[in-house]
Amino acid sequence: MGEAIVITSGKGGVGKTTTTANLGTSLALLDKKVCLIDTDIGLRNLDVIMGLENRIIYDIVDVLEKRCKISQALIKDKRFDCLYLLPAAQTTDKSALTPEGMIEIIDELKPDYDYILIDCPAGIEQGYKNAVAGADKAIVVTTPEKSSVRDADRIIGLLEQEKVEPPHLIVNRIRNHMVKNGDMLDVDEIVQVLSIDLLGIVADDDDVIRASNHGEPVAFQPNSRASIAYRNIARRILGESVPLLSLEQKETFMDKVKKVFGLQK
Amino acid sequence: MPTNKWITIKGTRDGLTLFMNDSCSWEELLGEVEEILSAKHMAVDEPLITVKIQLGNRYITDAQAETLRKIIKKHNKLVVEEIVSDVILKEEALRWKDETDLKLHNRVIRSGQVLEITGDLLLIGDVNPGGKVVATGNIFIMGNLRGVAHAGATGNRKAVIAASYMAPSQLRIADIISRSPDSDGEGVPMECGFIEKDGEQIIMDRISSLAKSRPELDAFERRVMNG
8 A cells, every 4th residue: 555645835936846756756766666646737847847748648637527547647657667647737627626536546546556746736725735635644845945944834834734644844955055154044944943854955956957857857867966865865755764965065186176276265 | 876787897098998797698788888878978078988898708790799889879979999709700710710821732833823822821832933822811932932922912911921032023912012123133042021010112031030020920829819
């Protein structure tokens, strides 16, 4: 029996969809059977980041309105046999999706998958309620910005009313040099305010955007910092204890040489 | 001059105190009040005298108190200042207790959440920015106060707000509001806010100073002593 995890944040643009795609990929890399569900009807993105946009025939609303079977709407990933995507509808009316409908779909998927990751739309209205309805656990994504932390706090409050388990936190897009200067909230401060368990931290990495634009989640790349961070988070979801990644960028030999010659501080 | 069977009158500098026996019937008592007052006429130009009535262990309803006031007012230049009884209804006692009890809550008040209670609040946990706690009495927070706290919400200006770490976005006591300075300052550990005597604004001080400015923090005791 699988586990349904909703990935949410309250605020938009903090990286819910990217996180969903990369955690899905990372879990698939660890040989888990994973299904991603995009619930952002009208503004679907998960298929784009996964590079599966051109394969969509049916979507989640078609499933709910019985125009197709759930197996027909699921899209198999190009790279893995154990990774599937249930895309959101782009054109249909938003109200077609209901919490009951979500629970139905998730209950149907659970026996066949180890993990079901639900990508939640921004906001706390109907879309959020739908996404959260069928989930067993929740992951809250935030960035080290005040507004984002504030919204995460709000979402955690709402989640606590619904879920038995307290949600876990991912701090995304950390820019180490800004944290060091005190221009950005540091992770400890965020965790202290939100007072929930930290699942992982992800550095702000150009590779993420580059990879997303190619329709290939960054988690595939063996060495990028964000990729390692996502894969570590996936291992933590499986119950392993993995130490947090240091945010310090490794000094390369060339950096050291430059430093000696005073070209770089 | 009739003898006073049930009522003892004592004069003090502040006025008269009528001690009323609590074992006779209410009618007897009223009769005697009438008698006493009609017997003692006072000069027209004498100033108003305040009267305090001690009922002992007798409970009277609001209507009864009203009749008593009327009788006294009707006869002379007397004004009833207060009617004191040593007993109250269980119902009222429970209400007092509820209004003055310390309510313990153990959670984080997050953005968008509001915790409203009657009585004093002891919160073990933080109030995050955007969160709000409201109490009719005092507010004590063992944690970080980063949101809004409103003490004495029903108008009690004596209420205080204390927190282990004080960095509120707004403090309210009764009808007075104060907000944090616009400069994004750090908070202060172990601070409290209260309204100084006759003051019109909320003052911040160390928690230890409360012992001086609010020696009688225990509201229930205060209530029992003063009604």
